[in-house]
Amino acid sequence: MSLLFADKTILLGVCGSVAAYRACELASQLTQQGATVLTAMTESAQRLVCPASFEAVAGQPVITEMFALCVQPGVEHIAVAQRADLFLIAPATANILAKAAHGIADDWLSTTLLATRAPVLFAPAMNTAMYTHPATQANVAQLRARGALFVGPASGNLACGDTGIGRLADRDDILDAVAIALHSEKDFAGKRVLITSGPNYEPIDPVRFIGNRSSGKMGRALALEALRRGAQVCVVSGPADTKPPAAAEIVYAATAAQMHDAVMARADQSDVILAAAAVADFRVEKISEQKIKRNDNALRLTLVPNPDIIAAAAAQKRPGCKVVGFAAESHDIVANADKKLRRKNLDMIVANTISGEKDAIGADKGEAWILLPDTQPESLGYIDKTLLAQHVFDRIARLA
Numbered sequence: 001m002s003l004l005f006a007d008k009t010i011l012l013g014v015c016g017s018v019a020a021y022r023a024c025e026l027a028s029q030l031t032q033q034g035a036t037v038l039t040a041m042t043e044s045a046q047r048l049v050c051p052a053s054f055e056a057v058a059g060q061p062v063i064t065e066m067f068a069l070c071v072q073p074g075v076e077h078i079a080v081a082q083r084a085d086l087f088l089i090a091p092a093t094a095n096i097l098a099k100a101a102h103g104i105a106d107d108w109l110s111t112t113l114l115a116t117r118a119p120v121l122f123a124p125a126m127n128t129a130m131y132t133h134p135a136t137q138a139n140v141a142q143l144r145a146r147g148a149l150f151v152g153p154a155s156g157n158l159a160c161g162d163t164g165i166g167r168l169a170d171r172d173d174i175l176d177a178v179a180i181a182l183h184s185e186k187d188f189a190g191k192r193v194l195i196t197s198g199p200n201y202e203p204i205d206p207v208r209f210i211g212n213r214s215s216g217k218m219g220r221a222l223a224l225e226a227l228r229r230g231a232q233v234c235v236v237s238g239p240a241d242t243k244p245p246a247a248a249e250i251v252y253a254a255t256a257a258q259m260h261d262a263v264m265a266r267a268d269q270s271d272v273i274l275a276a277a278a279v280a281d282f283r284v285e286k287i288s289e290q291k292i293k294r295n296d297n298a299l300r301l302t303l304v305p306n307p308d309i310i311a312a313a314a315a316q317k318r319p320g321c322k323v324v325g326f327a328a329e330s331h332d333i334v335a336n337a338d339k340k341l342r343r344k345n346l347d348m349i350v351a352n353t354i355s356g357e358k359d360a361i362g363a364d365k366g367e368a369w370i371l372l373p374d375t376q377p378e379s380l381g382y383i384d385k386t387l388l389a390q391h392v393f394d395r396i397a398r399l400a
């Protein structure tokens, strides 16, 4: 269960878009991750998807009309307006954007939107011509100016056969936007946070490479936590399985040399640098231009050291910038991490174990310690990476 949605009440407003069926998956994910999801469907939405689907995945009655004869006290519109931590309108039609922008309250959802003071997050979905129409654009601008939040729409193939902007944002991008909107304490607002994430692939020939098992999950958790706390985030990502949050700037860098260049180009504009990538310490000296053919002899590759990215960033950091390293160790974990902290002149290091049952590489959890130059190492135990990211930013916030 993600810790980001636990104990939160989310009103999911579903409108009459062809993407309405995708809101079922959102309701399901939010519920599985600990949120109480109250779903309200417009009349048009109910023509496209059956309310019973939402009832089944969220385990809550679905609100379908304003003047129901027996309104349960918990789902009466003023009660929901006051109770919800967040209103997520997904998919949001051109119609609901227009009604919300102009304060029209002619059904349950639009009326409750007026009555709430909770954050409102719109995930628009519509045909490109409808989205780019000056009326819709003016409505979006007006809602933004009033503090409403938006995720998407994305570009791509639309149900009507067109290609362009208007697709409902991807599920994970909407879930990230919900996590960001639910966190009200923006203590990193105005800060620029640079994060390295994932593995490096060091080429041997046109198809082969030397890589490692890093998934990019730690980098993703750090990026999302920085975004939740209001920072402007750039992720320099290796070829990881896990996609960084879409709300971050993402720079892809496959090799350690490319990652080094991407980090050094941004280091002097950063307030915090976190090096969570599993950087390749060595690269192949001579990459074969042609595919190396199989034969019966041993293949000898000469490996040469790669640039030390975190040491270079720490050496050239601007005054006040905090540089945080990660040490993945198979033995003498805390002692080795402590040496790295001092040798590379870091402000903080997070030590992880990469062997045995508590192996952090590729996993959602890992055994972790936080080390600072002048205090005793702190053991965080076997901890979820989402929670570890929260601890890391709590500590950075306290660094002088």
Ligand SMILES: Cc1cc2nc3c(=O)[nH]c(=O)nc-3n(C[C@H](O)[C@H](O)[C@H](O)COP(=O)(O)O)c2cc1C
Pocket (backbone or CB within 6 Å): 014, 015, 016, 017, 018, 019, 042, 043, 044, 045, 092, 093, 094, 095, 096, 125, 126, 127, 130
């Ligand atoms: C099959 C179908 C798909 C539709 N898809 C969309 C859509 O993706 N976005 C949109 O803004 N309107 C779409 N509409 C039009 C809306 O349903 C219509 O504007 C309606 O009045 C919206 O009402 P609501 O905002 O109360 O749900 C669609 C209509 C139909 C029949």
